[in-house]
Amino acid sequence: MSDDPSSGVRPVGDSGVSQEGRGADEGRSRLPARRPAGRASVTRDRFTAPPATHNTSGLTSARAAQIVRQSGSARWIAFLGVSIVSLFLILYYFYETGLPFGISQPRLDAQATAQQVTAVEQGYNLFQANCARCHGPNGEGGVGPVLNDQAKLLGHLTPAYIKNVLTVGGRYVCGDPNSLMPVWADTNGGPLNYVQIQALIAYLRAPNTETYEVRDPSLNEPVLDANGKVKTFKGWSDPNYKPDPSATPVPNCWRGDAGASGAPGSPAPAQSLGPDDPKVTLTAHNVAYDKKDLEVTANKLFGVDFQQQDAGVGGHNVEIRDSSGKTLFKGNVLSDPGETTYVFGPLPAGTYTFICSVHPIPSMTGTLTVK
Numbered sequence: 001m002s003d004d005p006s007s008g009v010r011p012v013g014d015s016g017v018s019q020e021g022r023g024a025d026e027g028r029s030r031l032p033a034r035r036p037a038g039r040a041s042v043t044r045d046r047f048t049a050p051p052a053t054h055n056t057s058g059l060t061s062a063r064a065a066q067i068v069r070q071s072g073s074a075r076w077i078a079f080l081g082v083s084i085v086s087l088f089l090i091l092y093y094f095y096e097t098g099l100p101f102g103i104s105q106p107r108l109d110a111q112a113t114a115q116q117v118t119a120v121e122q123g124y125n126l127f128q129a130n131c132a133r134c135h136g137p138n139g140e141g142g143v144g145p146v147l148n149d150q151a152k153l154l155g156h157l158t159p160a161y162i163k164n165v166l167t168v169g170g171r172y173v174c175g176d177p178n179s180l181m182p183v184w185a186d187t188n189g190g191p192l193n194y195v196q197i198q199a200l201i202a203y204l205r206a207p208n209t210e211t212y213e214v215r216d217p218s219l220n221e222p223v224l225d226a227n228g229k230v231k232t233f234k235g236w237s238d239p240n241y242k243p244d245p246s247a248t249p250v251p252n253c254w255r256g257d258a259g260a261s262g263a264p265g266s267p268a269p270a271q272s273l274g275p276d277d278p279k280v281t282l283t284a285h286n287v288a289y290d291k292k293d294l295e296v297t298a299n300k301l302f303g304v305d306f307q308q309q310d311a312g313v314g315g316h317n318v319e320i321r322d323s324s325g326k327t328l329f330k331g332n333v334l335s336d337p338g339e340t341t342y343v344f345g346p347l348p349a350g351t352y353t354f355i356c357s358v359h360p361i362p363s364m365t366g367t368l369t370v371k
Contacts, residue, residue, distance in 0.1 A: 116202060117212060123203025124233060125217045126196055130184070139204075139236055142361045143180065143287055143313050147204060148236040151243060156250035162201050166192070180312065206235025279303040279341075284316040284356065288363035295369045298349040304342040308334035314358050318342055320368065321353045333358055 098106040105113075128137065135141060139148035147157065164172050167188060170179025184190040185197055192200070206212070214223045214231035222230040278297050282304055283290040296302040308316045315335035320328045331342040347370045356364035 117210075119199045119202035120206045120210075120235065121212050121215050122196070123199035123201070123206075124212065124214065126192070126200050127203055129217075130191075131200075134180070136361050140360055142359045146360075150238055150241040151247070152250050153205070153237045154241060154243065154250075157204060159201050159205060162204055163197060166190075166197055166200065203235070205237055207237050207239050208234045209239060210235060277301045277303065279305060281305045281307075282318060282354075283307040283309065284364065285309040287313055287359055287361070289356070289366055292366040293369070294354060294366060295371065296345070296347075298370045299346045301343055301345045302347075304331070304344065304354075305339070306331065306334070306342055307339040309337050311337055316356050316358060316364070319355050319357045320344055320347075321355060323351065323353075325353075328352070330357060 094104070096107050098104045098109070127135075131144075133142070134144035135147050140146060146152070165181065167183070167185040167190075169183040169188075170181025171177050173179060173181065182190070184192045184200075186193050211232050211234055214233060215221060216223055225231050277300055279302065280294050280296065282294070284307065287310060294304075304318055306316075306318055310316060315333040317331040317333040319330045322328055328347070329342075329344045331344075332340070334340060349370050352368040352370060354366050354368045
């Protein structure tokens, strides 16, 4: 056979198969195998799973509907749970921070207010039990200085100052080692712990715009008066108090005067009594006057023979006030035991008050009748 290409006959190999036929057979062998006619195709899941997972032989339409309902119910319950949690978080947020526009008070502020009220009521009992005998039941002064004076409460009786006085005693005031004010803090040997000290400070600084209940110290129950009503009290500090623009601040080292909140008064004038001018006697002993009523003649000078028998209490004197509380005459204070004669008047007919400027307490207050 000729190998001439022009003859149209292609050469064959040793097996007698042409090169073109062998290439076609190799291409067909790489194609997917042909399936016999009539054989059903078998599908395979992409992801394998146990046969029971794909078993739907017992699934009826009612069962399928029930599965759908259960799935919907589960989603509804999940939605309801998320809604409840979200609502709780919102309500708790406003409970902690308070509603907008001041509709409600934040929880922490409300708790702080409640704790402050509790501290003031406890401080009241501590003051009455330990401090009132010297400073007066209402801080009006006595053996100790006045505490309810607005000028002192404004800038002098600060929490830090009161705490220092209670901690180290009266020597903190002007460095007086002979002060009658004892140490109260247990850190220095006193009887009060730090909680009681804070309660006492809260009472001394309590505003007079708030009303507090008197509570039994042992039971913490409200104390009732004779009419069955709860006894109450108010603080001393006036939040609206404004000192006179010309007033000077109370200095840190200030012993104070029992009449600091009122008019300073004027000393008794240096006058001499005439033979017809009346004279009365008055004695101060154990921080008390021996008389509660005096009577003199109107429009005439009158004398008060005064005996001061107390030592170490700051002294005593006699001060005359009118019905409005204004000081008309003020005798010099006798710091040590002794006696003197005050000359007062003349005064028109009426009723006046005589009082000790250093200890303006009930036991050192009386009525002066001028006829």
